[in-house]
Amino acid sequence: MRWSQTLIPTLKEQPQGAEIPSHVLMLRAGLVAQLMAGAYTYLPLGLRALRKAEQIVREEMDRAGAIEVHMPALAPLELWQRTGRVEAFGNVLIQFQVKRGARQVALALNPTHEEVVTDLVARFVSSYRQLPITLYQIQTKFRNEERPRFGVLRTSEFLMKDAYSFDATLEGLNVSYQKMYDAYCRIFSRCGLSYLPVEAESGPIGGDASHEFMVPAENGEDRILHCGACSYAANLERAEVGQRPPAASPGTQQTLTKVDTPQAGSIEQVSRLLGCRAEQMIKTLIYLADGKPAAVLIRGDHEANENKIRRALGAQRVELAPPEVIRQVTGAPVGFAGPVGLPLELVADLDVANVANAVVGANEADQHYTGANAGRDYQIARYADLRNAIDGDPCPRCGGRMQLRAAIEVGHVFKLGTKYSEALAARFLDENEQQQLAIMGCYGIGVNRIVAALIETSHDTNGIIWPMTLAPYQVILSPLNMQQADVVQAAEELYNELNALGVEVLLDDRDQRPGVKFKDADLIGIPLRVVIGGRALAQGQLELKWRWQAEPSLLPRAGAGQAIARLVQQELAAANARAEA
RNA sequence: CGGGGCGUGGCGCAGUCUGGCUAGCGCGUCUGGUUUGGGACCAGAAGGUCGCAGGUUCAAAUCCUGUCGCCCCGACCA
Numbered sequence A: 001m002r003w004s005q006t007l008i009p010t011l012k013e014q015p016q017g018a019e020i021p022s023h024v025l026m027l028r029a030g031l032v033a034q035l036m037a038g039a040y041t042y043l044p045l046g047l048r049a050l051r052k053a054e055q056i057v058r059e060e061m062d063r064a065g066a067i068e069v070h071m072p073a074l075a076p077l078e079l080w081q082r083t084g085r086v087e088a089f090g091n092v093l094i095q096f097q098v099k100r101g102a103r104q105v106a107l108a109l110n111p112t113h114e115e116v117v118t119d120l121v122a123r124f125v126s127s128y129r130q131l132p133i134t135l136y137q138i139q140t141k142f143r144n145e146e147r148p149r150f151g152v153l154r155t156s157e158f159l160m161k162d163a164y165s166f167d168a169t170l171e172g173l174n175v176s177y178q179k180m181y182d183a184y185c186r187i188f189s190r191c192g193l194s195y196l197p198v199e200a201e202s203g204p205i206g207g208d209a210s211h212e213f214m215v216p217a218e219n220g221e222d223r224i225l226h227c228g229a230c231s232y233a234a235n236l237e238r239a240e241v242g243q244r245p246p247a248a249s250p251g252t253q254q255t256l257t258k259v260d261t262p263q264a265g266s267i268e269q270v271s272r273l274l275g276c277r278a279e280q281m282i283k284t285l286i287y288l289a290d291g292k293p294a295a296v297l298i299r300g301d302h303e304a305n306e307n308k309i310r311r312a313l314g315a316q317r318v319e320l321a322p323p324e325v326i327r328q329v330t331g332a333p334v335g336f337a338g339p340v341g342l343p344l345e346l347v348a349d350l351d352v353a354n355v356a357n358a359v360v361g362a363n364e365a366d367q368h369y370t371g372a373n374a375g376r377d378y379q380i381a382r383y384a385d386l387r388n389a390i391d392g393d394p395c396p397r398c399g400g401r402m403q404l405r406a407a408i409e410v411g412h413v414f415k416l417g418t419k420y421s422e423a424l425a426a427r428f429l430d431e432n433e434q435q436q437l438a439i440m441g442c443y444g445i446g447v448n449r450i451v452a453a454l455i456e457t458s459h460d461t462n463g464i465i466w467p468m469t470l471a472p473y474q475v476i477l478s479p480l481n482m483q484q485a486d487v488v489q490a491a492e493e494l495y496n497e498l499n500a501l502g503v504e505v506l507l508d509d510r511d512q513r514p515g516v517k518f519k520d521a522d523l524i525g526i527p528l529r530v531v532i533g534g535r536a537l538a539q540g541q542l543e544l545k546w547r548w549q550a551e552p553s554l555l556p557r558a559g560a561g562q563a564i565a566r567l568v569q570q571e572l573a574a575a576n577a578r579a580e581a
Numbered sequence B: 001c002g003g004g005g006c007g008u009g010g011c012g013c014a015g016u017c018u019g020g021c022u023a024g025c026g027c028g029u030c031u032g033g034u035u036u037g038g039g040a041c042c043a044g045a046a047g048g049u050c051g052c053a054g055g056u057u058c059a060a061a062u063c064c065u066g067u068c069g070c071c072c073c074g075a076c077c078a
Helices: A020-029 A042-061 A075-080 A086-092 A115-126 A170-190 A267-276 A304-312 A322-328 A350-354 A419-423 A447-457 A485-500 A514-524 A534-538 A560-577
Strands: A033-035 A039-043 A074-076 A094-100 A103-109 A133-142 A157-167 A196-197 A211-215 A221-228 A231-237 A257-260 A281-290 A292-299 A318-320 A347-349 A359-360 A367-370 A382-384 A404-417 A428-429 A436-437 A439-446 A474-481 A506-507 A528-530 A542-548 A553-557
Touching: A020 A033, A020 A267, A020 A447, A020 A485, A033 A318, A039 A281, A042 A133, A042 A157, A042 A170, A042 A447, A042 A485, A075 A103, A115 A133, A115 A157, A115 A419, A115 A439, A133 A170, A157 A170, A157 A447, A157 A528, A170 A196, A170 A211, A170 A404, A196 A221, A211 A221, A211 A447, A231 A318, A257 A267, A267 A359, A267 A367, A267 A506, A281 A304, A281 A322, A281 A359, A292 A350, A304 A318, A304 A347, A304 A382, A347 A350, A350 A382, A404 A419, A419 A439, A439 A447, A474 A485, A474 A514, A485 A528, A485 A534, A485 A560, A528 A560, A534 A542, A542 A560, A553 A560
Parallel strands: A196 A231, A292 A347, A347 A382, A474 A506, A474 A528
Antiparallel strands: A033 A039, A074 A103, A094 A103, A133 A157, A157 A439, A196 A211, A211 A404, A221 A231, A221 A404, A257 A367, A281 A292, A281 A318, A359 A367, A404 A439, A428 A436, A528 A542, A542 A553
16 A cells, blocks of 8 residues: 555644543554544554554454354334343433334344343244354444544443353353453454453353453553462452461450541541551441342451452352431441440451451441450351452462552453343244253453454553564655665565565655654554655665664665565464464 | 433543633644654644523623533342
């Protein structure tokens, strides 16, 4: 492609409203243009990169035995009502009415396709002989994001690869799941991403049933914990906290003292008022576990983790109790609950055991206790891991230090079970002529996020640094002077030669000064740059530079096309080979 | 949905507090010329309902009210 004949609107300055590197660079390099909050046009370069990512995904899905289909973006709202997910999605589900003759038809734009694919399988799969099957598509999803942000990382319309496996048995599901997991590893490796599969909340099936594929990046929206020593990794929701060191020495027990804490119902207010640190305090959270009140103790500076609490209480659902219930149970308004004299069984986080002489609520408005000690002033029924992990916490597997990092979620694999097959009657007949529900898994990849995450983690002050596998073009030719006949001729010859050899090449044929061409070449990040310029050309040489290297090398003009094609192939092969390691 | 910021030629900004002449600057674009190894130079030119609506005033980019859009932080995120 000739630069002069395509559309690459590079920007010299940082666009207003773009802050994170991927957003800034995608706009500056002319990859995308914003139409509105959360909706972007992919311009030629951006589209080519997106297509590369898509093709890698497609190849690995096919290789894993998944079957490609293409489902509609539209769905009848009724389908979503059948699984109860109109409410579950709420405002995120884009729905609207259209007129068809005299009728009003209620439609939705699919934010995901469990309903559609399960309905499809329910219609056409009726025997165990047809299973297992994994269907996938690469298609646009629509979600009315409350707050689109971070450029293409969180948009209302995005390209997603979604796959759905259907199995006759749980063992089958595990096999299907593992195939997808392995395919994901290959995909992200081939795309040149430094990714981490992390354990995620698994919902109804429990166990090892969900993993997210995360790319650690400063601007990521997700938080993960990662142990460098043993490679344990989990998202914040899921991460367990390992064995904590016991308290130094109990020291002397202070006497339990009631103190005035007017208007101080939060950890921050109380600590400021009493001059104590948050870690000397214990917060008493009143939950409704399946509708029944329960008391949970967490150290003042820690965050409660509702999933852990739900499991510890053996409940299906937990939620923070409303103010009426708190008042009824504790006799005090919100913010003054405490363990002393509370008529509920106390379940405490493990770290609470190490807080001696704690500050706790007194179950009385505007009153707290100081010097509270478990065993003497209140009894803990049970200790458990109930809080979110924090940076530096011990690893649950090996005891090493875990690191808290921000990350971009690029993929998610999930064992679904029979939730949708049940709601949409996806049954099959097994070998004993018994009706069974298909057991499902679902597997998503944000294709746009692959591109954005790559840029987010692979750039320098001059611009994007593409891996050969995702680069919009493999080679850029930069003839430095379009007024000089021999330069133009050499560039044209090489351009034709490379095209004939199947190399994806961009010829910067603009009549621009060298500086402009260098800056733009760096900005759009094409891996291999070939400079055709007076100096070297006079000696029958071209200049070759990899985007990730500082210095160029010389290449004889004779046979340059073959040599460059070989270099591209080697680099491509090396990048793809990293996936097999 | 709560908090904050910003809307001025294609892009990035100044001017707004303290109302006042023909609304400026840099980049880009167009014409002519000189240049050609890291975002050239000279000369000339085009391009603006100052987001939109209403109000105050002799006079509004500037003050007031409303409204729309975009960005950031938080809440939310199958």
